[in-house]
Amino acid sequence: MSVSDLSSFTPSSGPTVRAVKDPFHGDLLEVSMGPQHPSTHGVFRMVVTLDGEVVVKLKPVFGYLHRNHEKIAENTTYLGSMPYTDRLDYLCSMTTNWAYALAVEKLAGQAVPDRAQYLRVILAEMTRLVNHSCLVGFLFNDLGTSFTPLLYAFREREKILDLFEALSGSRMMCNFQRFGGCRVDPTPEWLAAASRLVDNYPRFLDEYETMLTANEIMLARTQGIGILDAKLAVNAGITGPCLRASGYNYDLRKVDGYGFYPRFDFKVPLGAHGDTYDRYMMRILEMRESVKILQQAFRDLPGGPVMDPKAKIRGFRPKAGEAYGRIESPKGELGFYLISDGTPNPYRYRVRPPSLINLTLLEEMCLGHTIADSVVILGSVDIVLGEVDR
Amino acid sequence: MESLEQIRDRLLARFPGATVTLVTNPGVAAEHSLLLDAAHGAELALFLRDDPALQLDYCSNATGVDWPDKEITDVKKTTVPDPAGGAPKVVEEKTKHVEPGCLEAVYHLYSMALRHGPVVIRLRTANRSDQVKLPSLTPVWRSCDFQEREIYDLYGIVFEGHRDLRRLLMWEEFKDHPMRKDYVDPDDYEWEPTPHAAVLERAKAHYPVPPAATPPEAPKP
Numbered sequence: 036m037s038v039s040d041l042s043s044f045t046p047s048s049g050p051t052v053r054a055v056k057d058p059f060h061g062d063l064l065e066v067s068m069g070p071q072h073p074s075t076h077g078v079f080r081m082v083v084t085l086d087g088e089v090v091v092k093l094k095p096v097f098g099y100l101h102r103n104h105e106k107i108a109e110n111t112t113y114l115g116s117m118p119y120t121d122r123l124d125y126l127c128s129m130t131t132n133w134a135y136a137l138a139v140e141k142l143a144g145q146a147v148p149d150r151a152q153y154l155r156v157i158l159a160e161m162t163r164l165v166n167h168s169c170l171v172g173f174l175f176n177d178l179g180t181s182f183t184p185l186l187y188a189f190r191e192r193e194k195i196l197d198l199f200e201a202l203s204g205s206r207m208m209c210n211f212q213r214f215g216g217c218r219v220d221p222t223p224e225w226l227a228a229a230s231r232l233v234d235n236y237p238r239f240l241d242e243y244e245t246m247l248t249a250n251e252i253m254l255a256r257t258q259g260i261g262i263l264d265a266k267l268a269v270n271a272g273i274t275g276p277c278l279r280a281s282g283y284n285y286d287l288r289k290v291d292g293y294g295f296y297p298r299f300d301f302k303v304p305l306g307a308h309g310d311t312y313d314r315y316m317m318r319i320l321e322m323r324e325s326v327k328i329l330q331q332a333f334r335d336l337p338g339g340p341v342m343d344p345k346a347k348i349r350g351f352r353p354k355a356g357e358a359y360g361r362i363e364s365p366k367g368e369l370g371f372y373l374i375s376d377g378t379p380n381p382y383r384y385r386v387r388p389p390s391l392i393n394l395t396l397l398e399e400m401c402l403g404h405t406i407a408d409s410v411v412i413l414g415s416v417d418i419v420l421g422e423v424d425r
Numbered sequence: 426m427e428s429l430e431q432i433r434d435r436l437l438a439r440f441p442g443a444t445v446t447l448v449t450n451p452g453v454a455a456e457h458s459l460l461l462d463a464a465h466g467a468e469l470a471l472f473l474r475d476d477p478a479l480q481l482d483y484c485s486n487a488t489g490v491d492w493p494d495k496e497i498t499d500v501k502k503t504t505v506p507d508p509a510g511g512a513p514k515v516v517e518e519k520t521k522h523v524e525p526g527c528l529e530a531v532y533h534l535y536s537m538a539l540r541h542g543p544v545v546i547r548l549r550t551a552n553r554s555d556q557v558k559l560p561s562l563t564p565v566w567r568s569c570d571f572q573e574r575e576i577y578d579l580y581g582i583v584f585e586g587h588r589d590l591r592r593l594l595m596w597e598e599f600k601d602h603p604m605r606k607d608y609v610d611p612d613d614y615e616w617e618p619t620p621h622a623a624v625l626e627r628a629k630a631h632y633p634v635p636p637a638a639t640p641p642e643a644p645k646p
Contacts, residue, residue: 097571098594103579103603144453269482269537272568285537356452359486359533359543370486372533375452387486387533395570424594 063091066406070099074177074410077420081397081413088405093398097391100424108384113139113214113351116384121208123386124422127166129158129199130364131422132212137293138360138371139214143353151216151341152295157229157332158211159294159362160325161199164236165192166365167276167318167325168243170417174315175247177414178256184247191239198229215346230333236326244319257311261400261412265309271395275367276317277416281309287363294362298335299328314415352379366390366417386425390418426541427478429457439472440465448547458531458545466548467560467586473534473544474565481534481544484566487573489580491605493553494526526553528582532562532569550582553605561587579604 069080078099084092104123108116120135121128133155140147147155169192172185196206202221203209211218221229247253263273265281278285286303288296304320306313353375361370367389374383393416400416401409427435433445436459443465448458461469473481501518527549535542550557561584563569573584574593581602584590592599601608612631620628 098592098596101594103594105579106604106608141454142452267567270567271570272484272566283537285540290540354452356450356454358452358454358456359545361485368485370533372486372488372531374490383488383490385486385488387488391571392568395567 068406069096075413076173076418079413079418079420079423081409083401083406083409085406088407090401090404090406090409093401093409095394095397097424100420102425104425105384105386109381112379113353113381114348116381117212118208118210121210122421123388123425124364124366124369124390124419125207126169126419127162127365128207128209129162129211130362131369132209133159133294134360134362134364134369135371136212136214137362138358138373139353141360142356142358142373142375143214143351145215145346146343147216148340148343149295149337150220150339151343153332153336154217154221154341155212155294156296156299157329157336158199158209160329160332161195161229161233163325163365164322165195166417167322168192168239170414171243171247171315171318174411174414175253177411178253184243187239187243187246191236194232198225198232201225201228213342213346213348214351216340216342218342220341226333226336230330233326233329233333237323240319240322240326248316248319253315254312256408256411257315257415259308260311260404260408261314261415263309263396263400267396267399268309272392273367273396274389275363275365275393275417276321277314277367277393279303280306280313280317282306287361287368291361293360299331301325301328311411311415350379352377357383361387364389366419366422367393386422388422388425390420390422394418394423426536426539426544429459429544432473432479432544433459435476436469436472440469443469445469456543456545458547460547460549463548463550463559467562467565470532470546470562470565473546479544480536480538481542483535483537483542484532484562484568485535485543486531486533487562487569487576488531489576489582489604490529490531491553491580492526492529493606495524496521497524527551528553528557528580530559530573530576530582557581558583558585560585561590563587578602581605 064085066083066085067080068083069075070078080096080099082094082096083090104119108119117132117135120131123131168188172188175184176182199209200206202219202225203211263277263281265283268278268281269283282305284303284305287293289303301324304317304324306317355375355377357374359370359372361368368387369389370387372385372387373381376382397413397416400412404412429447433447436443436445444462446460448460450457473479499520499522501520503516503518504513505516506513530548532546534544534546548559550559559582561573563573564586571593573587574591576582577584577590578592578595579602614627614631616632
């Protein structure tokens, strides 16, 4: 690729790019990072044009994990694709289950008992702990710490996954939510163990933060890197911690108040600069809020059934119509859009993947930074390829 | 937030040439939507984004829906008096007509500033074969960028005004649009030595003459 090919290239935002036509800098280099590159968190690929070490153009390439999830779901029953939603975001199957169940419940007008609503909040917030702890670990991997922080995160993650396994039978592919409630009721021992784990979690966060937050390399590598403008982020549909790191207060747990979130007292942390460091900090602060939500949930968990007795498992056919349900998953707004034509299979089944849409501004965030920084920026966006490619 | 009827009336007052239709959703969720005409789609969307009372600054979800051609049977009942003087006979006359299908793009809009929504808007193509162009809403909402590419890839709607309309998930050389309802899977059956049941039928169709087993060559002296 030569300099002249880039003549039409105009960066729409982001940091200043060096004059690429300057004959002094010579030719540009196009590098295809991925799909097997370890720092792309799976089979993501970015075609990066480099001027020396600096990114002047970045084009993401998707589809290496594409299996047309939506078509498969249209060819099976509503309940049939519930286990398949686990495979979307395989780190957070409890929240993807919930998002799908929420959309179907909205479509069918299905009520959910109180105990199930509390359980869903508990499981979703535990999933958030898993996701954010691991994300921070992976982010440090990208910074070059080679696994040490990640293994601290995995140690805590395993404890939560053990609980998920005890409850649902599977560590990661939980397949736990049903339309109108949850599959099984946890035992008092399970609740006691989960409550103990949550009470101990702040200690882990303190330990984690002692090592990481003020780390000199961390500060040097992440502060002022990959700045995301809040106004542009809203227009580009960036949601979740990435948007809030830019200082824009939009959390569906507060805005939509789905589930029983309005009953809980928690804050929405906001960033100030929108850089990689803020996105890191956002995860830590959200975990601390999640712990608060979990403690309230364990305190207030009511008795009663976990499944609406009127809920239909077999022969489930929602009335013709459509519904769009969305929740605040750990990665951003996860939505399901369903059209029913009155048959047992959905006529249209659509997943609104936060991971994919949060990558819309990846190029803008990386322009003008070095290729090593673009890896860290990608790490701070938090993607999972099962959801990006579907 | 205003009701969809009010939004429709304001849109029609502001853009007299446009047609905006309310599409009702019979389901429990009752999320009704506005069908915009394709010719004015982009300016109507821009109005929805910038209007101070609406400020739909966030397009959450953009997706395609395929509505194939539907064959509808009309039953026309006519009463024919019996010439013999008996009771009149009812004659049913059945005629078939094809309701042309379309490809549809659906957008779910929210306002992050005013925290309301959703307003669902739809755009429809004229047919499913040669007139599949719709205006791109990516200049209005950047979040449609990858999603419109995905619709183009999986449904085959061509978005005019999209700055980089390429396939998103399938590879460039791929020909068809897999999410369409009439998509046929490629017959990529691989030879297996012991086909059975449905696989056997497929094997017979795919390999009318099974590959002959080649005897091992005799060792040369």
